[in-house]
Amino acid sequence: MIVTIALKELRVLFFSPMAWILLAVMHLILTWVFLGRLDVFLELQPQLLQIANPPGITEVIIMPVFAMAAIALLVITPILTMRSLAEERRNHTLTLLISAPITLTDIVLGKFLSLMVFLMLVIGLLVVLSLSLLIGGSLDLGLLLSNVTGIFFLITCYIALGLYISSLSAQPVVAAIGALGILLGFWVLDLVVDNNSWLLKFSLLKHFEQFNHGLIDTFSIAYFMLFVLLFLVLTIRRLDNERIGM
Amino acid sequence: MVEFGFDYFLVWNKKFYGKIEIRLNCKGFVMNEQTAMLPLSARGLCRNYADTTVVHEIDLQLRKNEVLGLLGPNGAGKSTIIRMLTGNLAPSKGSVKICGIDLTEQPRIAKTHLGYLPEVPPLYQELTVNELLRFVAQLHRMDKQALQSALDYVKEQCGLSDRGSQLIGTLSKGFQQRVGIAQAIIHRPKVIVLDEPTVGLDPNQTREVRQLIDGLATTSSVVFSTHILSEVENICDRVNIIHQGRLVYDEYLTTLKDEGKSLETIFMALTGIGN
Numbered sequence: 048m049i050v051t052i053a054l055k056e057l058r059v060l061f062f063s064p065m066a067w068i069l070l071a072v073m074h075l076i077l078t079w080v081f082l083g084r085l086d087v088f089l090e091l092q093p094q095l096l097q098i099a100n101p102p103g104i105t106e107v108i109i110m111p112v113f114a115m116a117a118i119a120l121l122v123i124t125p126i127l128t129m130r131s132l133a134e135e136r137r138n139h140t141l142t143l144l145i146s147a148p149i150t151l152t153d154i155v156l157g158k159f160l161s162l163m164v165f166l167m168l169v170i171g172l173l174v175v176l177s178l179s180l181l182i183g184g185s186l187d188l189g190l191l192l193s194n195v196t197g198i199f200f201l202i203t204c205y206i207a208l209g210l211y212i213s214s215l216s217a218q219p220v221v222a223a224i225g226a227l228g229i230l231l232g233f234w235v236l237d238l239v240v241d242n243n244s245w246l247l248k249f250s251l252l253k254h255f256e257q258f259n260h261g262l263i264d265t266f267s268i269a270y271f272m273l274f275v276l277l278f279l280v281l282t283i284r285r286l287d288n289e290r291i292g293m
Numbered sequence: 294m295v296e297f298g299f300d301y302f303l304v305w306n307k308k309f310y311g312k313i314e315i316r317l318n319c320k321g322f323v324m325n326e327q328t329a330m331l332p333l334s335a336r337g338l339c340r341n342y343a344d345t346t347v348v349h350e351i352d353l354q355l356r357k358n359e360v361l362g363l364l365g366p367n368g369a370g371k372s373t374i375i376r377m378l379t380g381n382l383a384p385s386k387g388s389v390k391i392c393g394i395d396l397t398e399q400p401r402i403a404k405t406h407l408g409y410l411p412e413v414p415p416l417y418q419e420l421t422v423n424e425l426l427r428f429v430a431q432l433h434r435m436d437k438q439a440l441q442s443a444l445d446y447v448k449e450q451c452g453l454s455d456r457g458s459q460l461i462g463t464l465s466k467g468f469q470q471r472v473g474i475a476q477a478i479i480h481r482p483k484v485i486v487l488d489e490p491t492v493g494l495d496p497n498q499t500r501e502v503r504q505l506i507d508g509l510a511t512t513s514s515v516v517f518s519t520h521i522l523s524e525v526e527n528i529c530d531r532v533n534i535i536h537q538g539r540l541v542y543d544e545y546l547t548t549l550k551d552e553g554k555s556l557e558t559i560f561m562a563l564t565g566i567g568n
Binding site for chain 1 (some may be wrong): 340379380381382383400401402403404405407409411413414415416417418420424427428431432433434476
């Protein structure tokens with residue numbers, strides 16, 4: 048059932064030009080950053096050779112590109128998640144799902160899965176982009192893997208939060224702004240809070256930074272998973288409350 | 294342990310009839326013999342919004358192969374009742390059983406027997422007719438072979454045969470309503486619930502929908518809401534009049550005819566000003 052719903056979601060998503068534009072824009076931005084870093088690397092190469100243990104292309108090119116992708120996805124995910132429940136409500140199609148012999152969990156997980164698949168496409172393109180460097184040099188594949196793992200967990204969090212905000216509203220735009228506001232809030236947290244504050248433990252991007260530097264921390268993974276679980280459960284509860292509520 | 298109880302229903306025309314109900318109670322499992330056989334039954338259904346009660350103690354029964362009309366003025370609570378019957382709204386009090394299965398306790402199993410067309414047809418404008426109907430059939434766990442024949446059959450039933458690959462967003466209101474009905478009946482449910490199925494249709498389309506409902510009653514039981522008297526007179530076997538959230542009248546139309554009463558007079562008397 049989850050797959051059935053996810054497939055329908057993807058069909059609707061790819062029917063609209065938005066999905067294609069988002070993919071194109073994402074790829075454009077990331078490729079731009081990628082080429083910029085490649086340029087920097089080529090300039091720095093002579094100097095790097097003089098250092099005893101020089102950073103390789105993975106550190107100079109791929110790490111910043113993934114860091115940029117984390118920020119770009121932060122902005123783009125709310126645009127994708129905004130419609131998932133808010134628009135169903137506005138178009139009265141949520142009734143169709145609720146009257147069908149499926150659970151609310153199926154509905155929410157189906158939507159979550161479809162958005163995951165879509166954003167994995169973005170990551171897939173990013174990985175292909177990174178692997179293209181193999182033509183001219185060697186990559187630290189471990190570091191690349193750690194970055195991919197990190198960004199994978201990061202987007203699950205973005206989507207779960209976006210879905211929840213979308214479940215609160217019947218206006219997709221309100222849902223988008225709400226989710227974007229909260230995600231930006233998480234980002235600003237990094238910038239304004241001082242380095243030893245306990246608040247940083249809640250920062251999504253700080254946790255991602257670990258993966259970005261090649262450190263797969265189980266605490267971070269646990270935090271991401273709890274974050275996703277919390278918001279998915281809240282979404283399901285919210286839909287259930289609508290049936291019971293006022 | 295067997296428990297006997299009496300249940301009375303007061304009918305408007307002052308006729309009193311008692312119903313004997315046998316409850317079998319074994320190891321905490323209560324099976325209501327009488328309601329188990331009914332396609333759809335609701336008991337003591339109440340619904341409050343904040344402090345106001347919108348629906349008061351509704352008892353509703355839909356018998357096999359019957360077309361039941363829920364008649365009432367606008368704002369009488371028909372849609373609220375229908376939303377509770379289909380599990381879209383939880384009742385504040387009371388229970389709904391579909392084919393004897395409690396909708397609150399086992400929603401997933403109960404809903405397999407249910408087809409529902411809400412007031413606004415729930416259609417994804419971005420999908421084609423075929424895609425939507427296929428999706429609905431999959432949600433109802435139809436297997437692949439059954440799906441194709443069901444799809445063809447339901448399209449023919451609803452006059453959509455040549456619209457299969459058209460986007461729903463480009464269809465006219467009348468055709469969208471047909472797709473709405475098609476999505477409610479594609480899985481051949483035992484109970485079909487339609488909320489004002491003819492609203493916004495022209496006279497020809499209205500007649501087609503009526504004929505369709507007539508045909509559906511041969512294999513299923515249908516309950517639909519309306520505020521149009523002629524609709525009830527033309528297609529219903531039985532009518533329930535709802536007024537201010539209460540069930541005020543319950544009678545077979547044949548009985549009405551036999552007694553020479555007009556539905557309009559009754560409706561006016563019950564729901565007119567002063568009531």
